[in-house]
Amino acid sequence: PGLTPDRSVDSVCPFCGVGCLLTWHVKDEQIVGVTGRDGPANGGRLCVKGRFGYDYIHHPQRLTRPLVRRAGVAKDPSIPWRQDQWAEVFREASWDEALALAAGGLKSLRDQHGPKALAGFGSAKGSNEEAYLFQKLVRVGFGSNNVDHCTRLCHASSVAALLEGVGSGAVSNPVRDVELAELFIVIGSNPTANHPVAATWMKNAARRGAKIVLADPRRTELARDAWQVLNFRPDTDVALVNAMLYVVVEEDLIDHAFVAQRAHNLQAVIDGVQGFSPEAMAPICGIPAQTIREVTRAYAKSKGSMILWGMGVSQHVHGTDNVRSLIALATLTGQIGRPGTGLHPLRGQNNVQGASDAGLIPTMFPNYQRVNNAEAHAWFERFWGTPLDATPGYTVVEILHKAKAPETDPHKIRGMYVMGENPAMSDPDLNHAREGLASLQHLVVQDLFLTETAWLADVVLPASAWPEKWGTATNTDRMVQMGRPAVAPPGDARRDLWILQQLARGMGLDWRYEGPDDGVAAVFEEMRQAMHGVIAGVSWERLLQADSVTYPCMSEDDPGQPIVFTDDVPTDDGKVHLVPTSLVPGNEPPDADYPFVLITGRQLEHWHTGSMTRRSRVLDAVEPLATASLCGADLQRLGLQPGDALTVASRRGSVTLHARRDDGTPEGTVFIPFAYAEAAANLLTNPALDPFGKIPEFKYCAVRVSAG
């Protein structure tokens, strides 16, 4: 009874891309509980993060005043700090002083070294409006396209392959289409941990008779509901999927009418899969040839088959090839363009789809208009009323390489603005990334907490959490959904749209998005125009009423299109561009010195770099320790019991964690979540990039494991 709320506010979950609608319950200006709403993606369901991961916003470590680095305090990339030592490094400042220093430092670097000396990391944890305004600030205010966000670290290779193949980087069918599918493949994904409510729809579908094919090097929880579990060897995705394509060709499971009408380049794929017979690939990928044949026949012949994938597919140096092969599999068999079919890259963060749509990427303006396309470039110059850079900017990993470039490099990055990202935890090869951040002449970080990245900043701006502001987010299903403020930001923390506009003004831009909540509706309406019609029917007023509208939505009376590619795809000629693939080995295979394969990822209770969920009481109580998962046989060989300390080392660094037994992790493989600063998995990871998506190979590098 003591927790009877004073008010309840409808909003959307701040964590994963499933996009569950929920209600915050507020008492005495604190959120005290959360309930699920009957949203189109969740039907009232929430996972443990959505239900219990709200109290981080009230954590005593919230930043409530701007901070400025004390004169003479060096930036130490080894980050050996404790939160309670912050006053030794920073002093509190007024907003006027902090904004003047933040904008002044960026402006003077731009004026002295040119626009390409600056870069910006935006965030998929922020709203569409924040993403739009952030990329506009970098393009218009900084003057270059050096703007990126965490999509580079999760699905950049998926987007590269999808844009090339089907002309759109978004999903073709929503998650809940699994309820209409006869069979669906879940590959490189652990949805019970990473998209938990989506996993519940998958399990429901299985119980109604749908066949799940779970393909992943690790045997994860969804295996209990799967018809077939294909624990293929790490790094052999193309071997497995091309073997399926071989069967499609050899057994003539091709939907010839569909391909003739809807695709190019069939012959190149047919030629490309010669040599990929299941019998030839079985020793490589570890899946028996007969199983590959059986699964392929079932996939191709069902009335509706769907493919959903996660970062186990995308985070490889051959991530784009992995997705090209999946596109070919769906297209050759005609399993696309209908309910219960299609391609669904499961998006990670709550707004990674929307942040990408809004142009928070270095190669494209909003709605994937290429910056080096003359027509698109001219349109945005007219729209924003200013000259724009026409060359693609650097991506996340490239930017931190450029921060360490020699003084003579004309493209050396010297100043950066980071909003809501934590590259000092999320980038690969953290020792290198942290040195890059520490070497910047001017770093401005806007966040909720003094994150590992903020620790290296010159100016830290206290920002607002998701339940403290208005904003829209676009989930993995292309649903644009309304977030509402339940409580005010604490102390002197400010809404991010306000901070963005103040910084823009400090850099000479007269931005005034008027209206309540720092003009969020005005920013949305400008973004709607910049999106070239794709959300033309999604007005702010409509969202206030409906809470969730799926795009494409071309007019106010368009209900939105959950399933796309029904008649054609949005490529130049409306046809799928098939691209053959070959076997590209991982960049750093295990060897005698580093005999284990490291796979990094998330776990159910913690979100990304842990800055929010490790400050949520319930979630941190459930998973308080950094762990490394190995199978029982490997633990025994190493003389380890569950809970023992162990050290995992790669050529780039080492971490000490607690051993966890997980017999779903294959022998010779170790899995580490990347949420723990005290044992940061990315100290180990390899910065090698996929050449197309520029995504690092987080899912495969060589490590050694030892007791103690």
Ligand code: SF4
């Ligand atoms: Fe939030 Fe994702 Fe969990 Fe839904 S499934 S409650 S969106 S974390």
